[in-house]
Amino acid sequence: MAKAPVLTPQAEDFPRWYQDVIAKAELADNGPVRGTMVIRPTGYALWERMQREMDDRIKVAGAQNAYFPLFIPESYLRKEAEHVEGFSPELAVVTHAGGKQLEEPVVVRPTSETIINASFSKWVQSYRDLPLLVNAWANVVRWEMRPRVFLRTTEFLWQEGHTCHATQADARSYARQILHEAYEDFMVNVLAMPVVVGRKSPKERFAGAINTLTLEGMMRDGKALQMGTSHELGQNFAKAFDVQYLSAEGQREYVWQTSWGVSTRMVGGLIMGHGDDNGLRLPPRLAPTQALVMVVKDGEGVGEAAAKLVAELRGAGVRVVLDDRTDTPFGRRAIDAELKGIPVRVELGPRDLAEGNVTVVRRIVGTKTPTALGAAAAAVTTALVEDQQALHDEALARRESRTTDVTTIEDALAAAATGWARIPWASLVDGGEARLAQDAVTVRCLIRPDGSVPESDDEPGVIAIVGRSY
Amino acid sequence: MAKAPVLTPQAEDFPRWYQDVIAKAELADNGPVRGTMVIRPTGYALWERMQREMDDRIKVAGAQNAYFPLFIPESYLRKEAEHVEGFSPELAVVTHAGGKQLEEPVVVRPTSETIINASFSKWVQSYRDLPLLVNAWANVVRWEMRPRVFLRTTEFLWQEGHTCHATQADARSYARQILHEAYEDFMVNVLAMPVVVGRKSPKERFAGAINTLTLEGMMRDGKALQMGTSHELGQNFAKAFDVQYLSAEGQREYVWQTSWGVSTRMVGGLIMGHGDDNGLRLPPRLAPTQALVMVVKDGEGVGEAAAKLVAELRGAGVRVVLDDRTDTPFGRRAIDAELKGIPVRVELGPRDLAEGNVTVVRRIVGTKTPTALGAAAAAVTTALVEDQQALHDEALARRESRTTDVTTIEDALAAAATGWARIPWASLVDGGEARLAQDAVTVRCLIRPDGSVPESDDEPGVIAIVGRSY
Numbered sequence: 001m002a003k004a005p006v007l008t009p010q011a012e013d014f015p016r017w018y019q020d021v022i023a024k025a026e027l028a029d030n031g032p033v034r035g036t037m038v039i040r041p042t043g044y045a046l047w048e049r050m051q052r053e054m055d056d057r058i059k060v061a062g063a064q065n066a067y068f069p070l071f072i073p074e075s076y077l078r079k080e081a082e083h084v085e086g087f088s089p090e091l092a093v094v095t096h097a098g099g100k101q102l103e104e105p106v107v108v109r110p111t112s113e114t115i116i117n118a119s120f121s122k123w124v125q126s127y128r129d130l131p132l133l134v135n136a137w138a139n140v141v142r143w144e145m146r147p148r149v150f151l152r153t154t155e156f157l158w159q160e161g162h163t164c165h166a167t168q169a170d171a172r173s174y175a176r177q178i179l180h181e182a183y184e185d186f187m188v189n190v191l192a193m194p195v196v197v198g199r200k201s202p203k204e205r206f207a208g209a210i211n212t213l214t215l216e217g218m219m220r221d222g223k224a225l226q227m228g229t230s231h232e233l234g235q236n237f238a239k240a241f242d243v244q245y246l247s248a249e250g251q252r253e254y255v256w257q258t259s260w261g262v263s264t265r266m267v268g269g270l271i272m273g274h275g276d277d278n279g280l281r282l283p284p285r286l287a288p289t290q291a292l293v294m295v296v297k298d299g300e301g302v303g304e305a306a307a308k309l310v311a312e313l314r315g316a317g318v319r320v321v322l323d324d325r326t327d328t329p330f331g332r333r334a335i336d337a338e339l340k341g342i343p344v345r346v347e348l349g350p351r352d353l354a355e356g357n358v359t360v361v362r363r364i365v366g367t368k369t370p371t372a373l374g375a376a377a378a379a380v381t382t383a384l385v386e387d388q389q390a391l392h393d394e395a396l397a398r399r400e401s402r403t404t405d406v407t408t409i410e411d412a413l414a415a416a417a418t419g420w421a422r423i424p425w426a427s428l429v430d431g432g433e434a435r436l437a438q439d440a441v442t443v444r445c446l447i448r449p450d451g452s453v454p455e456s457d458d459e460p461g462v463i464a465i466v467g468r469s470y
Numbered sequence: 471m472a473k474a475p476v477l478t479p480q481a482e483d484f485p486r487w488y489q490d491v492i493a494k495a496e497l498a499d500n501g502p503v504r505g506t507m508v509i510r511p512t513g514y515a516l517w518e519r520m521q522r523e524m525d526d527r528i529k530v531a532g533a534q535n536a537y538f539p540l541f542i543p544e545s546y547l548r549k550e551a552e553h554v555e556g557f558s559p560e561l562a563v564v565t566h567a568g569g570k571q572l573e574e575p576v577v578v579r580p581t582s583e584t585i586i587n588a589s590f591s592k593w594v595q596s597y598r599d600l601p602l603l604v605n606a607w608a609n610v611v612r613w614e615m616r617p618r619v620f621l622r623t624t625e626f627l628w629q630e631g632h633t634c635h636a637t638q639a640d641a642r643s644y645a646r647q648i649l650h651e652a653y654e655d656f657m658v659n660v661l662a663m664p665v666v667v668g669r670k671s672p673k674e675r676f677a678g679a680i681n682t683l684t685l686e687g688m689m690r691d692g693k694a695l696q697m698g699t700s701h702e703l704g705q706n707f708a709k710a711f712d713v714q715y716l717s718a719e720g721q722r723e724y725v726w727q728t729s730w731g732v733s734t735r736m737v738g739g740l741i742m743g744h745g746d747d748n749g750l751r752l753p754p755r756l757a758p759t760q761a762l763v764m765v766v767k768d769g770e771g772v773g774e775a776a777a778k779l780v781a782e783l784r785g786a787g788v789r790v791v792l793d794d795r796t797d798t799p800f801g802r803r804a805i806d807a808e809l810k811g812i813p814v815r816v817e818l819g820p821r822d823l824a825e826g827n828v829t830v831v832r833r834i835v836g837t838k839t840p841t842a843l844g845a846a847a848a849a850v851t852t853a854l855v856e857d858q859q860a861l862h863d864e865a866l867a868r869r870e871s872r873t874t875d876v877t878t879i880e881d882a883l884a885a886a887a888t889g890w891a892r893i894p895w896a897s898l899v900d901g902g903e904a905r906l907a908q909d910a911v912t913v914r915c916l917i918r919p920d921g922s923v924p925e926s927d928d929e930p931g932v933i934a935i936v937g938r939s940y
Contacts, residue, residue: 029589031539032546033576038589041534041604048535064511065518069501070540070578070609070625071562076502089569092541094578097562098613106503108540108564108578119499119508134511139540139609143568155540 006335009277014221018272019149021279025339027267028149035147035154039264042340043150045288046267047157051137053190053286054159054262057182061174063133063161068115070139071106076114079240083113086207090142092154108141113208113233113259116162117241124164124255126246131174132164132255150268151225151470158263164243164255171232171256172211176453178260179213179230187227191266192283192392193217193273194399195227196465198445199454201425203433209259210234213453216444216465218399219272222419224444224469227269230260268470274391280341281364283391284384288319291344291380292337295324299350305373306348309358312377318384338363344383346376364391403465409435412466416441420467425457428464441466476805479747484691488742489619491749495809497737498619505617505624509734512810513620515758516737517627521607523660523756524629524732527652531644533603533631538585540609541576546584549710553583556677560612562624578611583678583703583729586632587711594634594725596716601644602634602725620738621695621940628733634713634725641702641726642681646923648730649683649700657697661736662753662862663687663743664869665697666935668915669924671895673903679729680704683923686914686935688869689742692889694914694939697739700730738940744861750811751834753861754854758789761814761850762807765794769820775843776818779828782847788854808833814853816846834861873935879905882936886911890937895927898934911936 006024008016022028027043030036039047055065071094077084092108095101109115116134124132137159144154161178165171179197187195200212209231217227237243238254247253274281284290293310295302306322313320323333337345345361352358353373360371360379364387371379402419406412409432415421416439425446428436433443444465448454454462476494478486492498497513500506509517525535541564547554562578565571579585586604594602607629614624631648635641649667657663670682679701687697707713708724717723744751754760763780765772776792783790793803807815815831822828823843830841830849834857841849872889876882879902885891886909895916898906903913914935918924924932 029592031541032543032585032588033539033541036539036541038539039537040593041536044536045534047537064515066511066514067509067517067627069503069506069508070611071501071503071506073502091569092564092567094562095565096575098615099559099561105566115502118502122499123510141540145568157537 006339007277007279010220010275017275017277018268021271021275021339022149025279025341027271030149033154035144037149037153037155039157043267046270046282046286047264049286049288050186050262050266051159053186054182055137057186058135058159058161058178061133061177061182062131063135063163065136066134067136067138068109068112068119070109072109072112072115074105074107076118077107079114080208080237082236083208087111087142090144092141092143109138110140110142111259111261112136112138112140112160113162113237114241117237117243120162120164120243120255121241124243124245127166127248130164130166130245130255131170133161133174134163135159135161148268148470150271151265153264156264158261160261161259163258164238165257166245166247166253166255168234168256171258175211175213175230175232175258175260178258179215179453183215183228183230183260183262187215187217188392190283190285191270191273192285192388192395193227193269194392194396196399196445196447196451197453198447198465199457200229200445201433201443201464202457204443206231206259208233208236210236214445217269217273218395218402218420218467219269219470220275220398221272222402222467224420224465224467225265225269225272226444226469227266228260228262231258233257233259272470273395275341279339281391282341282343284343284388287341287343289321289342290319290384291321291346292342293320293322294330294333294337294345294347295322295326296330296347296349298326299353302348302350302353305353305358309346309348309373309376313380316377316381318380343387344380346380362387412436413439413441416467420444420465422463422465425462425464428466436466440468442469444469476809477747477749480690480745487745487747488738491741491745491809492619495750495811497741500619503624505614507619507623507625509627513737516740516752516756517734519756519758520656520736521629523656524652525607527656528605528629528631528648531603531647531652532601533605533633535606536604537606537608538579538582538589540579542579542582542585544575544577546588547577549584550678550707552706553678557581557612560614562611562613579608580610580612581729581731582606582608582610582630583632583707584711587707587713590632590634590713590725591711594713594715597636597718600634600636600715600725601640603631603644604633605629605631618738618940620741621735623734626734628731630731631729633728634708635727636715636717636723636725638704638726641728645681645683645700645702645728645730648728649685649923653685653698653700653730653732657685657687658862660753660755661740661743662755662858662865663697663739664862664866666869666915666917666921667923668917668935669927670699670915671903671913671934672927674913676701676729678703678706680706684915687739687743688865688872688890688937689739689940690745690868691742692872692937694890694935694937695735695739695742696914696939697736698730698732701728703727703729742940743865745811749809751861752811752813754813754858757811757813759791759810759812760789760854761791761816762812763790763792764800764803764807764815764817765792765796766800766817766819768796769823772818772820772823775823775828779816779818779843779846783850786847786851788850813857814850816850832857882906883909883911886937890914890935892933892935895932895934898936906936910938912939914939
């Protein structure tokens with residue numbers, strides 16, 4: 001296969017590589033309004049697969065989908081003081097509609113805590129209504145000064161979950177349930193991304209939350225990407241919007257709340273977490289197309305053998321596509337399949353086939369193996385399982401090799417040049433976090449020495465993961 | 471079962487009944503910004519089922535999902551003259567964002583022809599790129615003067631398909647393929663709504679289209695609801711946005727286009743097309759919950775029998791839910807199940823069960839049948855199939871009995887008081903359509919005498935379906 005240098009190598013210029021792969025794999029374009037994006041079919045198929053996998057997990061966790069309005073009265077945002085302060089600089093505001101100036105401007109939702117709590121205040125009456133577990137798939141708008149496709153866009157797609165509970169313990173437990181059972185399970189087992197799961201430092205918390213839990217992925221340039229968050233909101237929004245319930249004992253009580261979200265930013269994480277100089281590498285469990293059966297060129301029996309193999313793979317539950325576009329040069333088709341990260345290709349040419357052979361090409365581990373036609377389907381299904389694991393293990397090994405245990409801020413900054421540092425949180429509390437910020441290094445999350453999530457910031461022995469981030 | 475008069479009867483006040491059922495079945499609330507809606511979990515589950523069924527059909531028709539920005543530069547709308555004229559009065563405009571006034575105001579999409587064609591002009595180069603078949607699931611905004619939940623809301627959810635073809639014949643054929651294979655098939659066979667499929671009169675066409683095809687459902691008050699449309703756009707947008715391709719012969723040609731959409735308005739159609747004085751009646755193929763196994767009250771073996779029946783039904787592929795909330799009065803639970811239109815209930819009480827019996831309640835046909843426990847699962851699956859058909863047939867019979875063949879405008883107006891009229895289109899072309907409009911009666915669509923869709927307005931023998939509409 002001829003390989004044209006279609007992408008800037010990662011080692012040469014990682015941000016440029018990222019732009020190149022998004023363009024050449026036809027994942028997305030910039031939209032005409034600054035910071036917006038057009039998600040092309042190839043890119044959207046990744047998001048659709050993420051949605052389906054996440055939605056299943058969210059439903060297993062008991063939440064039901066609903067939809068809340070795009071437009072929020074400006075006054076709602078002001079009801080929770082920290083929240084409005086956090087989001088004001090990013091708001092898009094509709095001032096005219098229906099040919100007239102509006103009496104009260106409306107904000108395009110940057111997140112929906114305020115408008116959802118206005119509904120919750122009507123829906124929640126009694127302890128029997130709790131827990132109330134709601135999720136919404138929606139677009140949100142945050143005006144971005146330094147936009148970057150998928151990672152930081154003026155408009156993005158996400159899910160936002162919002163829940164009400166009778167007690168703080170219930171809310172805390174649910175925020176963790178979503179964190180681990182929906183998000184971590186999906187990211188580790190479907191995206192093959194060995195995220196570090198921890199707690200945000202107070203400085204990095206969501207505006208209006210009393211605790212933010214996070215999942216941080218390491219990209220192939222050593223930077224961190226926040227892949228998702230799950231917040232305990234305490235009673236902040238409940239008090240601002242008067243969400244109260246009558247307890248079994250007949251007392252009026254404010255509910256305890258959580259909110260949690262993942263967005264199209266995960267597509268950026270998938271690209272930068274696994275992609276190489278030839279393009280994307282998609283984990284098989286996520287890949288919209290898991291296997292591509294390619295007719296190299298036409299010849300006796302080739303089309304029939306390809307069709308039979310496609311049917312066999314489909315019967316085995318593989319998401320398979322036939323590429324028999326022999327009027328397009330094979331090399332160009334193969335490069336395109338590499339760019340788009342299709343996990344396994346089976347190449348059928350007349351010459352090999354005459355000897356009963358096909359070639360199985362594994363994108364993730366990079367092997368090309370001549371295989372008897374009759375054994376091809378089994379080779380594909382085996383490769384899909386093995387390479388899911390291989391991709392995860394490779395990412396985990398990279399993360400571990402690029403994470404350094406340090407005790408001083410100087411060493412943390414040095415480690416952050418190429419990866420992450422693990423440093424005692426106690427050594428950062430007195431101005432250390434601010435010192436790191438001067439060099440654009442942040443505390444990504446706090447974890448316990450055993451890797452689990454601390455119950456509070458001031459647990460003894462808590463470790464901070466620090467690094468540069470997207 | 472005690473029946474409280476929870477809903478205003480349809481015969482007394484149909485619009486009031488509609489509001490009542492939406493509130494009592496917990497389908498939706500009004501949002502705080504005028505004309506917006508909150509779609510509650512029970513209502514959203516209906517939309518999710520519609521999405522899944524439609525999305526499958528759209529993919530079978532070869533279209534791929536993508537996403538285009540919410541925000542459109544104001545100047546884009548002006549590029550197609552009829553389009554901007556049609557939509558200007560309904561636009562919501564963002565003038566401020568990121569703390570500043572924008573240099574060019576941006577419009578919140580009312581539909582995406584303009585911004586999608588800006589992408590198409592980049593994506594389409596050669597005849598090899600055609601047909602280009604794209605669909606998007608999105609929210610759109612049209613500022614409504616007389617909003618009504620689900621039917622006419624300032625913000626609604628929909629899918630919008632947009633396609634490019636090499637020839638007018640290809641575009642025409644695809645607009646019809648979507649009309650029949652995606653929309654009509656879904657509405658008739660899943661929604662159980664016997665829609666009339668036809669062509670819009672020139673006056674009723676989409677702003678910018680050369681032909682609009684439509685599916686019209688009759689509501690239980692005799693009014694029409696436009697359930698979906700499929701447009702031929704000709705080359706109007708292709709010329710406005712310079713979407714050209716190089717033909718096999720080496721000529722630069724403008725593409726021919728279609729667009730097509732269905733929205734959350736279908737939820738309103740489902741409510742008004744099938745609902746009765748006790749609430750919704752959901753067609754089994756659509757219903758998120760097809761069967762409810764209800765423990766009437768606790769007693770020896772009741773819980774076990776219920777659990778076993780649930781497992782049996784689930785094994786048979788039925789979407790089944792167990793209701794064992796015996797701390798809530800049974801009558802209230804039964805009323806709620808009626809309100810929400812769950813097709814089949816199986817009621818298990820200790821007394822009947824002691825004799826080996828349960829009661830199968832069919833919401834659509836209104837029967838309550840004592841049934842041996844061992845035969846209950848089969849009775850449910852049979853009922854689901856039969857009642858899907860029964861609901862369709864009932865709606866078809868209603869439509870036929872309320873549709874009158876007439877030859878004069880006076881008779882058409884009389885017929886439109888309670889239903890639809892069929893009138894020769896030729897008798898309306900000279901001012902007749904305007905005369906009808908004075909009485910708020912419109913041409914819903916044009917059909918051939920055999921019910922098929924005319925190729926043009928001036929085919930001899932074309933019949934106009936006229937009526938009042940939502």
